[in-house]
Amino acid sequence: MIEAKSLCKSYGGFKAVDDLSFTVEAGQVLGFLGPNGAGKSTTMKMLTGFLAPTSGTALVNDIDVVEQSVAARRNIGYLPEGAPSYGEMTVLQFLTFIAHARAIAKSEVPESVENAIRKLNLTGVKHQPIETLSKGFKRRVGLAQAIIHDPQILILDEPTDGLDPNQKREVRGLIRAMAKDKIIIISTHILEEVEAVCNRVMIIAEGRLLADDSPQGLIKRSRYHNAVSLVVEAPEKVASSLSELPQVAKAELREGELTLFPTADEGLFEAVTAAIGENHWQVSALRLEAGRLDEVFHSITRKEASA
Amino acid sequence: MSAISNVMRRELTGYFATPVAYVFLIIFLVMTGIFAFYLGNFYERGFADLNPFFRFHPWLYLFLVPAISMRLWAEERRSGTIELLLTLPLTTMQAVLGKFLAAWLFIGLALVLTLPMWLTVNYLGSPDNGVILAAYLGSWLMAGGFLAIGSCMSALTRNQVVAFILSIVVCFLFLLSGLPMVMNLFIGWAPQIVLDGIASLSFLKHFADISKGVIDLRDLVYFTLVIGFWLLANVLILDIKKAD
Numbered sequence: 046m047i048e049a050k051s052l053c054k055s056y057g058g059f060k061a062v063d064d065l066s067f068t069v070e071a072g073q074v075l076g077f078l079g080p081n082g083a084g085k086s087t088t089m090k091m092l093t094g095f096l097a098p099t100s101g102t103a104l105v106n107d108i109d110v111v112e113q114s115v116a117a118r119r120n121i122g123y124l125p126e127g128a129p130s131y132g133e134m135t136v137l138q139f140l141t142f143i144a145h146a147r148a149i150a151k152s153e154v155p156e157s158v159e160n161a162i163r164k165l166n167l168t169g170v171k172h173q174p175i176e177t178l179s180k181g182f183k184r185r186v187g188l189a190q191a192i193i194h195d196p197q198i199l200i201l202d203e204p205t206d207g208l209d210p211n212q213k214r215e216v217r218g219l220i221r222a223m224a225k226d227k228i229i230i231i232s233t234h235i236l237e238e239v240e241a242v243c244n245r246v247m248i249i250a251e252g253r254l255l256a257d258d259s260p261q262g263l264i265k266r267s268r269y270h271n272a273v274s275l276v277v278e279a280p281e282k283v284a285s286s287l288s289e290l291p292q293v294a295k296a297e298l299r300e301g302e303l304t305l306f307p308t309a310d311e312g313l314f315e316a317v318t319a320a321i322g323e324n325h326w327q328v329s330a331l332r333l334e335a336g337r338l339d340e341v342f343h344s345i346t347r348k349e350a351s352a
Numbered sequence: 353m354s355a356i357s358n359v360m361r362r363e364l365t366g367y368f369a370t371p372v373a374y375v376f377l378i379i380f381l382v383m384t385g386i387f388a389f390y391l392g393n394f395y396e397r398g399f400a401d402l403n404p405f406f407r408f409h410p411w412l413y414l415f416l417v418p419a420i421s422m423r424l425w426a427e428e429r430r431s432g433t434i435e436l437l438l439t440l441p442l443t444t445m446q447a448v449l450g451k452f453l454a455a456w457l458f459i460g461l462a463l464v465l466t467l468p469m470w471l472t473v474n475y476l477g478s479p480d481n482g483v484i485l486a487a488y489l490g491s492w493l494m495a496g497g498f499l500a501i502g503s504c505m506s507a508l509t510r511n512q513v514v515a516f517i518l519s520i521v522v523c524f525l526f527l528l529s530g531l532p533m534v535m536n537l538f539i540g541w542a543p544q545i546v547l548d549g550i551a552s553l554s555f556l557k558h559f560a561d562i563s564k565g566v567i568d569l570r571d572l573v574y575f576t577l578v579i580g581f582w583l584l585a586n587v588l589i590l591d592i593k594k595a596d
């Protein structure tokens with residue numbers, strides 16, 4: 046379990062993280078979302094014992110990250126932002142160094158290293174100096190390094206940044222496969238990644254926690270949640286006609302697509318399909334919206350910026 | 353494997369994975385040779401000892417040791433690996449010691465490679481090998497002192513050039529602190545105890561003792577203290593200023 050207690054971090058007078066408290070339980074995959082400079086990486090640096098909080102602290106499996114930093118770090122695997130590694134070493138040398146540093150028993154080091162190499166598809170480059178690898182491969186070396194000791198807690202700062210679509214999918218699969226009984230915290234700017242791997246999301250902006258919810262819960266906050274979008278001939282006419290329905294709060298026409306937002310009344314979709322049938326409108330696309338995470342993200346973080 | 357030796361081995365692998373190590377070793381050997389033979393009149397003196405060879409070591413170290421130490425922490429900061437290293441389950445002290453020992457062993461290796469010099473004097477005459485051994489030990493200890501200063505300076509910045517210059521300046525002060533040109537600045541106004549204090553800080557004075565073959569406990573303690581002090585400062589600097 047991770048317990049962050051009023052974490053604060055100031056750089057000079059500037060508050061990068063401002064009174065952040067939360068707990069994360071085993072089995073949770075928590076995504077940190079937030080604009081650039083929100084304080085996501087800074088929070089991770091404090092959880093992993095790299096930076097001392099200006100005030101507040103965090104417990105990692107009941108071990109204080111400030112007072113017993115080294116003991117706390119044993120529980121954690123960490124991919125720092127930008128996936129730094131020693132470029133002059135080969136992948137194999139580097140991972141062997143990390144395995145020893147992670148106090149893996151000497152006899153089990155080669156096996157752990159091979160395992161990590163296999164999981165991240167690094168077999169073909171394992172004898173290559175890291176500095177000669179492409180960006181995506183470097184990121185995968187960073188990930189291999191983080192999981193090599195099968196830690197109970199994984200903290201990954203932008204794990205899929207720079208990966209190609211296939212690798213992204215594979216890394217997400219890897220994260221999901223490890224998620225059981227573990228705590229995984231990732232930060233990302235890719236909203237679909239949050240939906241794909243996280244079961245909890247924290248939106249952070251200007252160092253403060255603005256929302257803490259499941260991805261589904263966040264999506265429900267979208268004004269698009271349960272809205273109906275359709276592409277139809279003569280949309281203006283259709284829009285004014287549909288606006289009469291009691292289930293329609295508002296109709297918006299954008300780039301040829303008509304979106305109808307629901308009122309508190311249920312059954313918008315049914316009402317719209319019925320109206321289409323009655324009036325014989327020529328509809329080429331029709332869908333029920335689940336909600337849009339980018340719009341929720343925008344409205345939550347914008348509100349803060351203008352406040 | 354202990355955390356310190358793991359870090360140390362990683363560093364050493366790093367040295368030899370790049371040309372830095374070989375360039376350094378070659379320059380070190382060429383320079384010691386030049387100093388001993390040309391400036392020190394190794395042959396013409398007619399004595400079978402290595403005095404001219406050791407006499408220039410402090411001056412050689414003044415530039416060569418900072419060249420080794422400048423990357424120790426500045427490079428970790430620049431590349432961001434400091435965040436990786438210091439979130440592994442090891443203390444900052446273990447990381448500092450591991451890196452320091454690697455660099456110190458490396459300089460030790462450079463010294464070992466000058467052994468042909470020793471063989472030569474033994475071939476030409478019959479030197480006091482005890483004195484020479486003591487001088488080697490003293491030289492290596494002094495290199496440790498320079499290195500500890502350099503490591504600490506390197507932790508202050510992410511820029512290797514800045515680390516290099518800072519190290520040279522501080523090492524220079526330590527080197528010269530016993531010479532008349534520095535002491536004259538203080539004589540006349542500073543109390544005797546301060547004068548003694550400053551004079552006793554000098555690398556040159558302590559090295560001179562050892563290189564004469566006198567291994568005085570005080571000189572050993574002196575270099576050990578210098579190394580300990582600067583490495584502790586190194587740890588403190590890292591702990592206070594980890595980011596950027």
Ligand SMILES: Nc1ncnc2c1ncn2[C@@H]1O[C@H](COP(=O)(O)OP(=O)(O)OP(=O)(O)O)[C@@H](O)[C@H]1O
Nearest residue numbers: 056061079080081082083084085086087088595596
């Ligand atoms: N060493 C430092 N000195 C001064 N300010 C810093 C330092 N490190 C970070 N900051 C500031 O703290 C704030 C939070 O930075 P942080 O790296 O945590 O953001 P982030 O949420 O990870 O952003 P991104 O999405 O761009 O990675 C930023 O405004 C940044 O400029």
Ligand SMILES: [Mg+2]
Nearest residue numbers: 085086087126
């Ligand atoms: Mg970040």
